[in-house]
Amino acid sequence: MKDDMFYKAGPLIFRKAEELRNRCTDTEELLCNYLRQNQFGVKFRRQHPASNYVLDFYAHKIKLAIEIDGSIHEVDEVK
Helix, strand or coil, X not given: CCCCXXXXXXXXXXXXXXXXXXXXXXXXXXXXXXXXXCCCCCXXXXXXXXXXXXXXXXXXXXXXXXXXXXXXXXXXXXX
């Protein structure tokens, strides 16, 4: 893929990203609704696979990742 926006993410990370897209937190949903308004002229991707990570939001055009912190990051499986 030209200008690889997935940074060599593997199939497992893609599956995890898909799972996360299907169960967003309230905070992620709130930000997602705001970003969908496209006031910045940049497309944000939600739960985007990148290398060994799943980014909450990613704008490839400007290479900006946004991570929404919350209690989910305290779960051992997530760490």
